[in-house]
Amino acid sequence: MLPLTPMEVRLLRLGEAILLSLALSLLSLVFKRAWKVGPVLGAAPMLGYMLGYANFLFEVWKRLGRIPLHFLVEPVTLFVLSLGIFVMMRAVYVWVKGESYVEPDPWLQKLFQEAMEQVGVKARLRIVDRGDPVVYARASVIPNVVISVGSLECLGSDELRAVFLHELSHIRLGHMGLKLLYYCTLVLGFLNPLQVKLYRRALREMEREADQLAAELTNGNTLASALTKLAESLNY
Amino acid sequence: MHMEDLGELESEVMEVVWSRGKVFVKDVHEELSRKRTLATTTISTVLDRLYRKGFVGRELVKEGGLRYLYYAIVSKEEFQRAKLKRIASTILDSLEDPAIASILGDNNIKEIRERLRRLASPNSNGS
Numbered sequence: 001m002l003p004l005t006p007m008e009v010r011l012l013r014l015g016e017a018i019l020l021s022l023a024l025s026l027l028s029l030v031f032k033r034a035w036k037v038g039p040v041l042g043a044a045p046m047l048g049y050m051l052g053y054a055n056f057l058f059e060v061w062k063r064l065g066r067i068p069l070h071f072l073v074e075p076v077t078l079f080v081l082s083l084g085i086f087v088m089m090r091a092v093y094v095w096v097k098g099e100s101y102v103e104p105d106p107w108l109q110k111l112f113q114e115a116m117e118q119v120g121v122k123a124r125l126r127i128v129d130r131g132d133p134v135v136y137a138r139a140s141v142i143p144n145v146v147i148s149v150g151s152l153e154c155l156g157s158d159e160l161r162a163v164f165l166h167e168l169s170h171i172r173l174g175h176m177g178l179k180l181l182y183y184c185t186l187v188l189g190f191l192n193p194l195q196v197k198l199y200r201r202a203l204r205e206m207e208r209e210a211d212q213l214a215a216e217l218t219n220g221n222t223l224a225s226a227l228t229k230l231a232e233s234l235n236y
Numbered sequence: 237m238h239m240e241d242l243g244e245l246e247s248e249v250m251e252v253v254w255s256r257g258k259v260f261v262k263d264v265h266e267e268l269s270r271k272r273t274l275a276t277t278t279i280s281t282v283l284d285r286l287y288r289k290g291f292v293g294r295e296l297v298k299e300g301g302l303r304y305l306y307y308a309i310v311s312k313e314e315f316q317r318a319k320l321k322r323i324a325s326t327i328l329d330s331l332e333d334p335a336i337a338s339i340l341g342d343n344n345i346k347e348i349r350e351r352l353r354r355l356a357s358p359n360s361n362g363s
Binding site: 102104105108127129130131132133149150151152153154229230232233235 | 260261262275276277278280281283284285287294296298301302303304
């Protein structure tokens with residue numbers, strides 16, 4: 001039997017990495033309490049494979065003094081690279097295009113300040129010039145809580161406080177960094193169909209955690225009412 | 237300008253905007269809640285969509301809390317005229333079907349086509 005070519009060996013390693021990734025994902029899905037590490041476990045074999053591939057290219061370069069072009073035409077590397085470039089270009093586009101923001105009312109700023117003190121985190125309130133109801137926390141040097149004018153129109157002050165507490169809870173629980181990490185695992189584990197399941201479950205659990213913390217700090221019914229109102233528009 | 241068609245709820249919201257002139261989300265919600273159960277967030281989503289489609293304009297009001305005051309950009313007459321033109325063009329296209337042409341006869345087809353063309357032309361006022 002002829003010995004395997006270096007590229008055939010790489011493809012064999014890729015197959016192994018996918019199988020291991022599937023097995024670990026399945027295991028993480030069975031153990032529901034492992035939701036936090038699930039996406040990382042699922043993507044780890046793929047990361048291992050990519051590092052192995054990088055090492056392989058390095059060895060080739062050391063031996064030949066160059067990397068033959070056909071060694072670079074490898075599906076996983078090409079996909080991850082092109083997706084990385086796409087994400088970067090999208091980030092630049094969003095940054096350049098930007099959304100316009102409105103100066104918050106003093107009473108709203110005060111409400112937000114009180115919520116920050118209650119949760120024990122520092123963040124910046126940004127009012128986005130949009131008519132539909134949108135509220136989210138955004139990672140930044142100082143994390144932002146972004147709320148649209150449309151949300152302000154539809155929520156009462158108690159509901160607004162509850163929503164602020166929910167978003168600030170995300171910041172307090174470190175969900176911003178986790179979201180970024182899970183997003184990377186989604187890219188790395190694109191050949192594993194269970195990776196999306198793990199990612200979605202992690203997002204759901206993070207929402208549940210933030211709800212729980214916010215409900216401890218405010219009236220649970222107010223929080224439920226606010227979140228129901230915000231979710232209602234998604235049905236349309 | 238190409239004018240998009242409106243969905244059921246969008247039409248209902250536009251009717252309120254046309255009848256009242258300038259409205260807040262709460263006004264539209266108040267009016268439509270008499271007939272059906274709707275969340276204010278649904279109304280604000282619909283109004284935002286109408287704004288993006290170019291049917292309504294809005295100005296930010298700061299007094300009494302941040303909110304938008306919406307007003308119609310497209311009048312009811314303009315909208316109905318555009319709708320009529322769209323229907324006329326659709327029928328005009330279907331007249332190309334030989335099966336329909338054989339049922340209506342050559343003379344009738346010519347007359348209908350002429351009338352519809354007038355209706356669908358950009359300069360037509362719909363009358």
